[in-house]
Amino acid sequence: xxxxxxxxxxxxxxxxxxxxxxxxxxxxxxxxxxxxxxxxxxxxxxxxxxxxxxxxxxxxxxxxxxxxxxxxxxxxxxxxxxxxxxxxxxxxxxxxxxxxxxxxxxxxxxxxxxxxxxxxxxxxxxxxxxxxxxxxxxxxxxxxxxxxxxxxxxxxxxxxxxxxxxxxxxxxxxxxxxxxxxxxxxxxxxxxxxxxxxxxxx
Amino acid sequence: xxxxxxxxxxxxxxxxxxxxxxxxxxxxxxxxxxxxxxxxxxxxxxxxxxxxxxxxxxxxxxxxxxxxxxxxxxxxxxxxxxxxxxxxxxxxxxxxxxxxxxxxxxxxxxxxxxxxxxxxxxxxxxxxxxxxxxxxxxxxxxxxxxxxxxxxxxxxxxxxxxxxxxxxxxxxxxxxxxxxxxxxxxxxxxxxxxxxxxxxxxxxxxxxxxxxxxxxxxxxxxxxxxxxxxxxxxxxxxxxxxxxxxxxxx
Numbered sequence: 001x002x003x004x005x006x007x008x009x010x011x012x013x014x015x016x017x018x019x020x021x022x023x024x025x026x027x028x029x030x031x032x033x034x035x036x037x038x039x040x041x042x043x044x045x046x047x048x049x050x051x052x053x054x055x056x057x058x059x060x061x062x063x064x065x066x067x068x069x070x071x072x073x074x075x076x077x078x079x080x081x082x083x084x085x086x087x088x089x090x091x092x093x094x095x096x097x098x099x100x101x102x103x104x105x106x107x108x109x110x111x112x113x114x115x116x117x118x119x120x121x122x123x124x125x126x127x128x129x130x131x132x133x134x135x136x137x138x139x140x141x142x143x144x145x146x147x148x149x150x151x152x153x154x155x156x157x158x159x160x161x162x163x164x165x166x167x168x169x170x171x172x173x174x175x176x177x178x179x180x181x182x183x184x185x186x187x188x189x190x191x192x193x194x195x196x197x198x199x200x201x202x
Numbered sequence: 203x204x205x206x207x208x209x210x211x212x213x214x215x216x217x218x219x220x221x222x223x224x225x226x227x228x229x230x231x232x233x234x235x236x237x238x239x240x241x242x243x244x245x246x247x248x249x250x251x252x253x254x255x256x257x258x259x260x261x262x263x264x265x266x267x268x269x270x271x272x273x274x275x276x277x278x279x280x281x282x283x284x285x286x287x288x289x290x291x292x293x294x295x296x297x298x299x300x301x302x303x304x305x306x307x308x309x310x311x312x313x314x315x316x317x318x319x320x321x322x323x324x325x326x327x328x329x330x331x332x333x334x335x336x337x338x339x340x341x342x343x344x345x346x347x348x349x350x351x352x353x354x355x356x357x358x359x360x361x362x363x364x365x366x367x368x369x370x371x372x373x374x375x376x377x378x379x380x381x382x383x384x385x386x387x388x389x390x391x392x393x394x395x396x397x398x399x400x401x402x403x404x405x406x407x408x409x410x411x412x413x414x415x416x417x418x419x420x421x422x423x424x425x426x427x428x429x430x431x432x433x434x435x436x437x438x439x440x441x442x443x444x445x446x447x448x449x450x451x452x
Contacts, residue, residue, distance in 0.1 A: 015298040117325045121205045137451045141325040182278045
């Protein structure tokens, strides 16, 4: 049976993420180890919490270099919600805190005048070239966002007070602003496509 | 665009789903895992589990229920009932909840909201607010409706949001279980009082009531009786909502 390794950076909804992988017939191991982050065949970086607090946990655990290195090298990695924003260099949520810097961008706040946090289902439109992402509806829980699909990545967009990034993919690296584990059958099939792509890349 | 959520609610007591009228006269309404699976298949957008057990043994069952439901549920799961301290919330999150609702305990000790939001984020912190009309406004009722606090419901919601509540699960005590429709005046007043998402609860008998609540400012509509009793399925209800011009996830 294949296995994914989940990074515990604090109080993310790990049980929900683990359940999605169990439903896909996959084993789950939870870790805080930098060695695991470097060597895991399939790694999941769930993210719930504040940008600065989780960035600090990543540094404390020594995860910064292994995470950034494996994403740059295209090793199978799934980042969820705050996990996507952590790929950026920083965030308006926590000025001064450094993200992994894999994507040259800063996460910004949702527009004034829209419901914040965005809690609910929104349309996702996959751009040309996406292999894993497809059009659908996904469950979001966010107050911050990335504004544009970075060069070298394919991506999907959504709209809540303006367009922003729903998810990006590059090979077997997938980073979602929404929660695939909570996005019904559509989200479950995305998880399974990522597992398949990860299997090819391992 | 952000789509409205249709949310079945499971009131769970000692591991079984129950339902009453105005929080009283509870009767058995089924197995939580069977109902959760069915609602997910039918296209529910989220699930709420409220533990209404009165004893510590019942609370233990609630954790088992959350675990079992999480195993089959690919949807957001909000759990409330008996959350008094951060450790209670942590246990529920570890069992598979995504959001935590607090009601009576937050009224008794509002600092609980700051603690939950500080630890788990405002997107995880839901204020469950039971409101009863008092003629010229609404007051907060607690302890499953047994106690009227005299506290203004709108002022309490606004305070809760400043403390970190990221969503309001707003139940009309007057309408709960009656099928008389949501309290639209309460919803409209709450919409003006807070900027966060509002889940309307209490009184739904069908899609027309839900469309009205969404029009009045709700972001999501919660119902229990109409689903448990087999009056309608989530899929049928969404089809009828679409017919009323409400864009829903299907």
